[in-house]
Amino acid sequence: MTHVFGRSGASLPKAVRGEGCYIHDARGRAYLDGSGGAAVSCLGHSDPDVRAAIHAQLDQLAFAHTGFFTSDPAEDLADLLAANAPEGIERVYLLSGGSEAVEAAIKLARQYFLEIGQPGRHRVIARRQSYHGNTLGALAAGGNAWRREKYAPLLVETSHIAPCYEYRFREDGETAEAYGQRAANELQAEIDRLGADSVMAFIAEPVVGATAGAVPAVDGYFRRIREICDANGILLILDEVMCGMGRTGTLFASEHDGVAPDIVTIAKGLGAGYMPIGAMLCTGTVYDAIAQGSGAFQHGHTYHGHPLAAAAGRAVLTAILGRDLLPQVRARGEMLQQALTSRLGQHPHVGDIRGRGLFRGVELVEDRATKATFDPARKINARVKSAAMENGLICYPAGGTVDGKHGDHVLLAPPYIISEDQIDELVDKLARAIDTAIA
Numbered sequence: 001m002t003h004v005f006g007r008s009g010a011s012l013p014k015a016v017r018g019e020g021c022y023i024h025d026a027r028g029r030a031y032l033d034g035s036g037g038a039a040v041s042c043l044g045h046s047d048p049d050v051r052a053a054i055h056a057q058l059d060q061l062a063f064a065h066t067g068f069f070t071s072d073p074a075e076d077l078a079d080l081l082a083a084n085a086p087e088g089i090e091r092v093y094l095l096s097g098g099s100e101a102v103e104a105a106i107k108l109a110r111q112y113f114l115e116i117g118q119p120g121r122h123r124v125i126a127r128r129q130s131y132h133g134n135t136l137g138a139l140a141a142g143g144n145a146w147r148r149e150k151y152a153p154l155l156v157e158t159s160h161i162a163p164c165y166e167y168r169f170r171e172d173g174e175t176a177e178a179y180g181q182r183a184a185n186e187l188q189a190e191i192d193r194l195g196a197d198s199v200m201a202f203i204a205e206p207v208v209g210a211t212a213g214a215v216p217a218v219d220g221y222f223r224r225i226r227e228i229c230d231a232n233g234i235l236l237i238l239d240e241v242m243c244g245m246g247r248t249g250t251l252f253a254s255e256h257d258g259v260a261p262d263i264v265t266i267a268k269g270l271g272a273g274y275m276p277i278g279a280m281l282c283t284g285t286v287y288d289a290i291a292q293g294s295g296a297f298q299h300g301h302t303y304h305g306h307p308l309a310a311a312a313g314r315a316v317l318t319a320i321l322g323r324d325l326l327p328q329v330r331a332r333g334e335m336l337q338q339a340l341t342s343r344l345g346q347h348p349h350v351g352d353i354r355g356r357g358l359f360r361g362v363e364l365v366e367d368r369a370t371k372a373t374f375d376p377a378r379k380i381n382a383r384v385k386s387a388a389m390e391n392g393l394i395c396y397p398a399g400g401t402v403d404g405k406h407g408d409h410v411l412l413a414p415p416y417i418i419s420e421d422q423i424d425e426l427v428d429k430l431a432r433a434i435d436t437a438i439a
């Protein structure tokens with residue numbers, strides 16, 4: 001037996017080696033990493049530049065507490081991120097992962113309103129069918145009912161408005177754009193209900209990942225959201241932990257929506273699996289209010305700005321930008337969408353295939369005409385995951401879209417270096433896994 005407490009129980013294969021788009025297990029089997037774990041391994045496994053950067057930093061200095069020191073990798077990474085971030089974003093706070101970045105974003109919003117003399121603002125509005133992390137603050141923000149259920153008494157009350165999972169929730173004859181406006185306008189209605197002077201922030205994923213399987217917002221949705229935030233003096237927090245770092249074909253996913261956030265969170269693709277790292281970025285306006293007010297953001301973690309993690313992040317970002325990977329993500333993303341559509345587009349149990357860049361989702365349904373979901377007891381997405389592993393494919397089971405329980409999706413987020421042949425291999429193995437799981 002193993003003493004590991006967590007998901008990596010003894011029944012799972014033991015990973016021993018990674019190379020390119022594959023992970024190899026102790027029995028010598030190779031698995032095509034079709035989801036980069038959970039949208040993490042964007043450069044594939046064993047990237048020589050990232051390995052060299054980590055080795056070089058390790059030989060110089062692994063750790064120096066940020067209470068005492070700054071470091072080159074932390075400063076360089078912050079500069080590189082700020083130089084390539086959405087308009088207005090100027091400051092970068094380095095953390096160890098996505099949940100920490102979301103916690104920091106929520107606390108920063110609160111401190112900002114204290115500094116500018118609006119202490120009544122403390123509420124966060126989020127969306128149903130969203131995931132923002134597993135720590136208590138981030139879990140409260142997330143809209144997945146199933147994940148929240150057990151911990152409800154520990155969670156700060158948060159409002160959850162309409163999702164951007166547009167096709168399922170459209171009313172008869174409504175266009176996608178009209179749905180987008182109706183969903184965004186729920187933010188104004190909720191602000192009115194709570195009282196604008198009690199609300200501090202709206203948080204959303206530009207492309208919904210873990211709960212809904214790569215669902216981008218419809219055109220115009222985020223522009224309306226931005227207008228509402230501005231009109232009510234609340235901050236827009238965009239959670240790009242999963243969809244950021246080039247995953248959708250632009251460095252920040254929000255570039256596609258034509259809006260700039262006040263605060264943005266990133267993680268997974270930033271460390272690309274080589275180091276645990278996340279970051280919370282904010283505008284000069286938010287930063288200045290604090291710098292010119294009480295002087296410091298009252299927050300911190302031991303591993304904030306960890307030099308080794310920052311060296312990995314710097315090497316990953318340098319690779320994404322320097323190797324011109326973003327156009328490749330867009331082109332290979334289109335290939336993946338086409339391959340999925342030609343193989344699965346008419347499948348009786350595929351309800352939808354969508355996404356952006358190399359961030360794609362396949363929705364599995366009982367009935368493709370009505371989009372009726374499978375009985376959650378059948379655990380279809382978990383079965384697809386297992387059948388795919390049997391076929392030598394890693395794909396992420398996204399679920400709980402409709403009410404936190406119903407809804408099965410396969411999330412695909414392969415490394416940006418995936419080849420055309422590997423795209424075909426991915427789609428073939430996935431299609432066979434879907435048939436095995438549903439049979």
Ligand code: PMP
Nearest residue numbers: 097098099131132133239241242
């Ligand atoms: N936000 C989003 C959008 C995520 O997808 C995740 C992780 N799936 C998190 C936050 C939490 O990140 P972590 O698991 O690194 O804490």
